[in-house]
């Protein structure tokens with residue numbers, strides 16, 4: 001049984017370097033951090049501080065040069081580092097949802113087909129009651145047969161959020177999920193991420209530049225130069241804005 005103190009994700013001594021010599025860039029420098037289960041964590045930091053790299057490594061979409069990432073879910077504990085691509089694909093399907101700034105929907109598929117894609121790929125039966133709940137909550141019921149190009153940006157992101165929620169992954173990653181949205185659509189997406197945590201005990205980790213968005217989380221991790229520069233519990237937008245100015249963003 002997981003308690004809220006159990007980390008859903010544990011990262012230890014992650015290093016990543018691009019290039020070499022004078023041109024070397026270090027998006028991750030001996031970075032260690034825990035992300036508690038059933039909590040909403042936002043990640044902020046100056047441009048180039050390593051936020052997206054960290055998210056991709058935690059989600060098994062990219063690999064670190066060394067260090068360890070361990071995922072704990074109701075299915076058990078898995079060390080992602082060291083898995084081959086096939087094993088990683090399986091873990092991502094079973095336990096991880098990802099929401100991108102640019103939605104990343106399959107253009108030839110309808111909204112419904114996009115939403116059900118991860119569940120179908122995993123070979124799992126769709127929980128129709130939960131699916132209906134998500135669709136109703138997202139106001140997507142009359143958009144399900146539309147393809148992405150027939151949807152507004154806000155609607156496309158709602159489809160992407162539904163896709164990440166419906167298979168009920170233990171951890172949902174979101175990289176600037178509100179970056180392309182107007183304020184109303186952005187608030188809606190953030191509300192849904194909160195619901196995933198508060199009602200469905202999922203773990204959410206979200207990268208954002210927006211202090212107001214970040215303040216919706218239970219905790220904010222501040223990155224600077226590939227390292228954890230600090231964490232703020234129950235952050236407020238003004239606290240985060242001040243911290244970012246201090247970090248030089």
Ligand SMILES: Nc1ncnc2c1ncn2[C@@H]1O[C@H](COP(=O)(O)OP(=O)(O)OP(=O)(O)O)[C@@H](O)[C@H]1O
Nearest residue numbers: 018025026027045046047048049050051052053054
């Ligand atoms: N594939 C790559 N090849 C070379 N350098 C890379 C690559 N991906 C990222 N970097 C570099 O690694 C550093 C960290 O990038 P990352 O995208 O993780 O930062 P970030 O904090 O998410 O930035 P932003 O807020 O601008 O999105 C940057 O200096 C970036 O240029």
